[in-house]
Amino acid sequence: MRSFIAGCCLLTTLWGAVPPSRPLVGIGETVDRLRLDLSNQDAELQVVINKLENLETIIESLRTDMTTQSTSQKEQIKGNATQTDLKIGTVESTLKQLKTHASETSDALGQYKKTIADLEKKVQAQEKMIDNLQVAIQSLVDILQARVEGVSGPVYRVQAGDSLEKIAKKYKTTVNKIKELNALVNDKIHVSQILKVPDS
Numbered sequence: 001m002r003s004f005i006a007g008c009c010l011l012t013t014l015w016g017a018v019p020p021s022r023p024l025v026g027i028g029e030t031v032d033r034l035r036l037d038l039s040n041q042d043a044e045l046q047v048v049i050n051k052l053e054n055l056e057t058i059i060e061s062l063r064t065d066m067t068t069q070s071t072s073q074k075e076q077i078k079g080n081a082t083q084t085d086l087k088i089g090t091v092e093s094t095l096k097q098l099k100t101h102a103s104e105t106s107d108a109l110g111q112y113k114k115t116i117a118d119l120e121k122k123v124q125a126q127e128k129m130i131d132n133l134q135v136a137i138q139s140l141v142d143i144l145q146a147r148v149e150g151v152s153g154p155v156y157r158v159q160a161g162d163s164l165e166k167i168a169k170k171y172k173t174t175v176n177k178i179k180e181l182n183a184l185v186n187d188k189i190h191v192s193q194i195l196k197v198p199d200s
């Protein structure tokens with residue numbers, strides 16, 4: 001390109017030194033066209049150069065943005081990972097506390113169940129003692145009532161579901177003996193009725 005320009009300059013110099021003639025007129029026109037083309041090409045070349053420079057600027061800006069974004073994303077990912085680790089640690093700690101609490105609660109429930117079972121046994125024993133006391137008290141009442149009524153010897157108060165046969169078996173005697181002691185004409189008896197029973 002430079003050699004072409006230098007040649008054009010040389011032609012221009014020669015054109016100024018040589019007297020005008022017909023053949024040189026055609027050469028001058030050619031040179032002018034060449035100069036115009038060269039100027040146009042220079043302009044186009046400058047436009048291309050400007051575009052290339054703009055593209056380089058854009059590419060550099062994109063590289064900078066990508067580097068910045070990559071660094072920012074890495075830092076964000078690292079921060080997120082740190083927060084996730086902290087959350088996982090918190091969850092693990094909470095889970096451990098819950099397991100400990102569940103174990104302690106299970107032990108306490110076991111102890112409560114054992115205590116309740118012991119209390120139920122004590123209640124059953126007390127209920128049995130109360131039943132025995134009630135039977136003993138009822139026997140004393142029957143004896144006292146029999147004495148008040150002028151009945152001597154052991155007596156029995158008829159309970160619901162009793163029969164002479166059942167009472168006879170209990171005291172190892174016979175129905176007729178109980179009927180005889182109590183002057184009964186039949187086998188009918190009623191609840192709370194006082195009956196004499198044979199001495200054992």
